[in-house]
Amino acid sequence: MKRFFLTLSALLVVAFAALSAPRYDIVPTPKKLTEAPGDFLLSKTVRLVVEDPAFAEVAADFKAQVTLATGFGLQGSGNAIRLVRREGFGKEAYRMRVAPEGVVIEATEVNGAFYALQTLLQLFPAEIYSPVRAKKVRKWAAPCCIIEDEPEFWYRGFLFDSGRFFFPKEEILKFLDLMAMYKQNMFHWHLTEDQGWRIQIDKYPRLTEVGAWRKETAWHSGIGNGIPHGGFYTKDDIREVVEYARKRCITVIPEVEIPGHSTAAIAAYPELGCFPDRHYEVETRWGIWKNLYAPTATTFTFLEDVFTELFELFPSPIYHIGGDEAPKDAYRESRYCQDLMKVLGIDREEELQTFFVKRMGDFLRKHGKTVIGWDEILDGGRLEDPIAMSYRGHAPAARGIRRGIRVVLTPNRWCYLDNKQEDQADNVAQEIFMPLKKVYNYYPAVDSLPDLSKKYIIGYETCLWTEYVPDNATAEYQAYPRNVAAAEVGWTARPNKDWESFRRRMPKILKTLDLKNIGYCPVYHDVIFDYDRRLDFPKPMNLQLDNPEGEVHYTLDGSEPTIRSPRYDGKPFVVDKGSVIKARGFVAGKPIGKTVTKTFAK
Ligand code: ACM
Numbered sequence: 001m002k003r004f005f006l007t008l009s010a011l012l013v014v015a016f017a018a019l020s021a022p023r024y025d026i027v028p029t030p031k032k033l034t035e036a037p038g039d040f041l042l043s044k045t046v047r048l049v050v051e052d053p054a055f056a057e058v059a060a061d062f063k064a065q066v067t068l069a070t071g072f073g074l075q076g077s078g079n080a081i082r083l084v085r086r087e088g089f090g091k092e093a094y095r096m097r098v099a100p101e102g103v104v105i106e107a108t109e110v111n112g113a114f115y116a117l118q119t120l121l122q123l124f125p126a127e128i129y130s131p132v133r134a135k136k137v138r139k140w141a142a143p144c145c146i147i148e149d150e151p152e153f154w155y156r157g158f159l160f161d162s163g164r165f166f167f168p169k170e171e172i173l174k175f176l177d178l179m180a181m182y183k184q185n186m187f188h189w190h191l192t193e194d195q196g197w198r199i200q201i202d203k204y205p206r207l208t209e210v211g212a213w214r215k216e217t218a219w220h221s222g223i224g225n226g227i228p229h230g231g232f233y234t235k236d237d238i239r240e241v242v243e244y245a246r247k248r249c250i251t252v253i254p255e256v257e258i259p260g261h262s263t264a265a266i267a268a269y270p271e272l273g274c275f276p277d278r279h280y281e282v283e284t285r286w287g288i289w290k291n292l293y294a295p296t297a298t299t300f301t302f303l304e305d306v307f308t309e310l311f312e313l314f315p316s317p318i319y320h321i322g323g324d325e326a327p328k329d330a331y332r333e334s335r336y337c338q339d340l341m342k343v344l345g346i347d348r349e350e351e352l353q354t355f356f357v358k359r360m361g362d363f364l365r366k367h368g369k370t371v372i373g374w375d376e377i378l379d380g381g382r383l384e385d386p387i388a389m390s391y392r393g394h395a396p397a398a399r400g401i402r403r404g405i406r407v408v409l410t411p412n413r414w415c416y417l418d419n420k421q422e423d424q425a426d427n428v429a430q431e432i433f434m435p436l437k438k439v440y441n442y443y444p445a446v447d448s449l450p451d452l453s454k455k456y457i458i459g460y461e462t463c464l465w466t467e468y469v470p471d472n473a474t475a476e477y478q479a480y481p482r483n484v485a486a487a488e489v490g491w492t493a494r495p496n497k498d499w500e501s502f503r504r505r506m507p508k509i510l511k512t513l514d515l516k517n518i519g520y521c522p523v524y525h526d527v528i529f530d531y532d533r534r535l536d537f538p539k540p541m542n543l544q545l546d547n548p549e550g551e552v553h554y555t556l557d558g559s560e561p562t563i564r565s566p567r568y569d570g571k572p573f574v575v576d577k578g579s580v581i582k583a584r585g586f587v588a589g590k591p592i593g594k595t596v597t598k599t600f601a602k
Contacts, residue, residue: 021504021507021508022501022504022505023035023143024123024143024145025122025504025505025508025509026119026122026123026147026505027122027182027484027487027488027502027505027509028182028183028487028488028490028491028492029488029491029492029496029497029498029501030119030147030148030149030492030496031148031149031150031492031493031496032147032148032149033145033146033147034145034146034147035143035144035145036098036099036143036144036145036146037144038099038100038143038144039100039139039141039142039143039144040079040098040099040100040101040102040103040141040142040144041079041100041139041140041141041142042066042070042072042124042140042141042142043072043076043078043140044071044072044073044076045076045077045078045079046072046074046076046078046079046080046081047074047075047076047077047078047079047080047081048062048063048074048075048080048081048083049080049081049082049083050083051082051083051084051085052083052084052085054085054109054110054113055083055085055107055110055113057110057247058110058113058114058117058247059083059113059117061117061247062117062120062121065121065128065129066121066128068130068131068132068133069127069128069129069130069132069133069134070128070133070134070137070140071133072140079100079101079102080102080103081102081103081105081120082102082103082104082105083105083107083113083116083117084104084105084106085106085107085108085113086106086107086108087108088108089106089107089108089109089112089150090108090112090150091108091109091111091112091154092109092111092112092115092150092151092154092183092185092249093107093108093112093148093149093150094106094107094112094113094115094116094119094147094148094149094150095107095116095146095147095148095149096116096119096120096145096146096147096149097145097146098120098123098142098143098144098145098146098147099144100144103120103142105117105120110249111185111249112150114180114248114249115149115183115249116147116149118180118181118182118183119147119149120142121181122181123142123143123145124140124141124142125137125140125141126508126511126512126515127515128140129181129512129515129516130515131515131517151183151490151491152490152491152492152493152494153444153457153458153459153460153490153491154185154458154459155185155186155408155458155459155460155461155490156183156184156185156186156459156460156461156487156490156491157184157185157186157187157188157253157408157410157459157460157461157462157490158175158179158184158186158187158188158461158462158463158464158483158486159188159189159190159255159410159461159462159463159464159465160172160175160187160188160189160190160464160466160475161190161193161463161464161465161466161469162189162190162191162196162198162233162466163190163191163192163193163194163195163196163197163198163261163264163466164193164195164196164286164465164466164467164469165196165229165466165469165470165471166196166198166212166229166230166231166232167466167472167475168231168472169233169237169240169241171472171475172189172241173240173241173244174472174476174516174517174518175187175475175479176241176244176245176248176250177248177516178480178483178484178513178516178518179248179250179483179487180248180249180250181512181516182483182484182487182488182491183487183490183491184250184483184486184487184490185249185250185251186250186251186253186318186459186461187245187250187251187252187253188253188255188320188461188463189241189252189253189254189255190255190257190465191233191254191255191256192255192256192257192261192262192264192265192322193257193261193263193264194261194262194263194264194282194283194289194291195214195217195263195264195282195283195284195286196211196212196213196214196229196230196231196232196264196282197211197212197232197264197265197268198212198231198232198233199232199233199238199254199310200232200233200234200235200238201305201306201309202235202309203305203306203309204268204269204302204305204306206268206269207264207265207268207269208232209268210267210268210282211264211265211267211268211282212230212231212232212264213228213229213230213282214228214229214230214264214281214282214283214284215228215281215282215284216228216229216284217229217284217470218284218285218286219468222285224284230282235313238313238314239313242313242314242315246315251316251317251318252314252316253314253316253318253319253320253372254310254313254314254316254319254320255320255321255322256303256306256307256310256319256320256321256322257321257322257323257324258293258303258321258322258323258356258357258360259292259293259295259323259326259353259356259357260288260289260291260292260322260323260324260325260326260327261289261322261324261325261326262291262292262293263280263281263282263283263289263291264282264283265293266280266291266293267280267281267282269302271298272293272294272298272299272302273291273292273293273294273330274291274292274294274330274331274333274334274336274337275330275333275334286467288325288327290327290329290330291330292326292328292330292331293356294330294334294336294337295337295340295352295355295356295359296336300359300360300363303360303363304363307319307360307363307364307367311367316369317368317369317370318369318370318371318372318387319364319369319370319371319372320371320372320373321357321360321361321364321371321372321373321377322373322374323353323357323373323374323376323377324373324374324375324376324391325374325376326353326376328349328350328352328353331349331352331353332349337349337352340352350379350380351380353376353379353380354379354380354382355380357373357377357380357383358380358382358383361383361384361386362384365384370385370386370387371383371386371387372386372387372388372389372408373386373387373388373389374388374389374391375388375389375390375391375392375396375397375400378396378399378400378403378405385405385406386405386406387405387406387407387408387458388400388405388406388407388408389407389408389409389410389461390407390408390409390410390411391410391411391412391415391463392411392412393411393412393413394409394411394446397409397411397446397457398446398448398449400456401446401449401452401453401455401456401457402449402452404456405456406456406457406458407456407457407458408457408458408459408460408461409444409445409457409459409460409461410460410461410462410463412432412463413432413434414434414438414439414442415439415442415460415461415462415463415486416430416432416434416462416463416465417434417462417463417464417465417478417479417482417483418430418463418464418465418466418467418468418469418478419431419432419433419434420432420433420434421433421434421435421436421478421482421521421523421528422435422521422523422526422528422596430468431533433530433533434482435523435528435530435544435546436481436482436485436523436524436546437499437544437546439462439482439485439486439489440485440488440489440497440499440502441497441499442460442489443489443494443497444457444459444460444489444490445457459490460486460489460490462479462482462483462486464478464479472519473519476518476519476520477519477520477521478521479520480513480518480519480520480521481506481509481510481513481520481521481523481524482521484509484513485502488502500548503546503547503548504548506524506546506547510522510524522593522594523546524546524547524593525547525585525592525593525594526545526585526593526594526596527543527544527545527552527554527583527584527585527593527596528543528544528545528546528596529541529542529543529581529583529596529598530542530543530544531575537575537576537577537600538574538575538576539574539575539600540572540573540574541572541573541574541575541581542572543568543583545585547585547587547592549587549588550585550586550587550592551567551568551585551586551587552567552568552583552584552585552586553565553566553567553568553583553584553586554566554568554581554582554583554584555581555582555583556579556580556581557580558580558582559582560582560584560595561582561583561584561595562591563586563589563591568583575600576600577600577601577602578600578601578602579598579599579600580597580598580599580600581597581598582595582596582597582598583595583596583598584596
């Protein structure tokens with residue numbers, strides 16, 4: 001009897017697992033997938049057929065990955081994976097038929113072919129991403145289907161802030177790799193800051209001799225740690241990054257901040273600032289600083305020279321000129337700026353920024369570049385056909401699209417990956433609570449303006465600001481897995497987005513991230529304490545687990561939660577000062593992740 005019971009429960013587990021593991025766990029969800037029975041099997045007889053040389057490069061990279069993981073050379077004489085160039089598809093669109101006797105991929109442009117190959121990789125077991133031969137996989141099967149796919153938004157971005165901390169080139173390449181796998185296509189590289197200038201410019205060597213280094217870093221307390229920090233990318237580094245991105249259909253958009261966030265450049269060349277006689281140092285503290293480039297001939301020549309060198313490095317048709325957080329104290333105080341305002345016939349310092357930005361915008365336009373800037377660039381209203389990044393919520397986006405200006409949405413509460421995703425005593429991330437589900441459920445639109453949103457909102461971008469992200473490990477922890485959810489936000493049409501479906505795909509996503517050696521935040525396994533941090537006591541508290549099969553057990557007496565501890569019933573409960581809550585997720589009676597402890601001071 002006992003034996004029978006065991007067998008039955010084993011069967012139930014198998015059935016449950018089969019139910020919970022989706023047959024097609026593609027991320028981002030394609031526009032249209034028609035299921036079909038059977039599998040396409042990789043073997044040593046399979047061959048890769050590329051009929052158009054335009055697709056040869058992406059095909060070679062696909063083949064290299066497949067060969068690495070499976071040992072199959074894709075040069076057999078049997079079933080084929082065939083890449084066919086056919087007119088009529090959008091730039092990033094493709095159609096793919098996976099059948100037992102072969103795979104046919106059709107696309108017009110290389111981007112579409114590349115994305116089809118990313119989708120095909122995902123149809124195989126996650127070990128297809130293995131960096132070494134995956135010997136344990138018995139059967140390299142891709143489930144049969146027909147996929148017709150194209151993205152919802154053409155701008156699917158990710159910002160990386162190399163200004164606050166310098167990150168080695170290798171880490172940037174790692175991020176690009178992940179972006180490409182999940183079909184993000186715009187790498188917005190924040191390269192200049194008050195705390196560091198990160199790019200070699202031949203004509204101005206002090207930018208990297210002086211501007212790339214600070215004497216220490218001051219954290220929350222404002223007290224420096226005494227440890228010098230710095231670094232910069234050489235032109236060869238940049239070329240390597242841009243080429244690596246190009247091969248993965250990613251555009252690298254450089255950002256040079258004007259007129260604010262410019263202390264590092266002014267420390268290197270004080271004549272660029274409003275008070276050339278003052279001494280400036282590369283900033284060691286975070287925040288918004290008052291040093292601005294002065295709108296002088298010297299500064300314009302400098303910036304034009306810098307951009308001219310960047311044109312050689314970044315073929316991107318879009319250039320980011322910052323524009324955010326530039327308090328006008330220096331413009332008010334500077335005699336030169338006040339005189340210039342009289343000459344220009346303007347009476348508000350804000351308009352001096354407009355003049356500045358317009359001047360640089362015209363220069364970039366003359367060189368065939370579209371200017372993108374933070375939402376402050378909407379304030380002046382004189383730039384020709386810019387793109388605005390709405391980061392202070394949705395109001396700037398609404399203003400922009402009402403005026404027929406293209407907008408990328410980056411509202412900080414949904415898009416800033418330095419926000420918290422869980423509660424960890426040792427985590428110094430920003431206070432806003434932004435768990436995986438919140439990132440996933442975001443849709444980039446101004447809800448009250450659906451038609452204008454459709455027309456002018458061109459996409460969405462997540463931003464990894466790095467004030468509290470000092471190293472590679474923290475960068476990966478903050479960015480992943482949330483940036484995978486973000487990739488689906490940018491690609492997948494609204495009716496096809498489904499949090500429950502995404503959660504079911506999480507195990508394979510995490511396995512893939514493991515294989516790519518990404519130190520992601522294991523939120524999926526840990527309990528999240530969800531409460532309003534602005535409220536004083538008593539605090540209503542929710543406990544969440546990003547795992548559909550899991551349940552939460554918790555204790556209030558400091559003991560380790562077990563399966564016999566109270567089970568959280570999903571309803572908010574109230575905690576008082578002095579409470580210590582320990583909570584842990586359990587799946588099928590077994591603990592998962594780690595115990596998370598939340599202590600509230602008396
Ligand atoms: C920003 O968060 N200042 C763009």
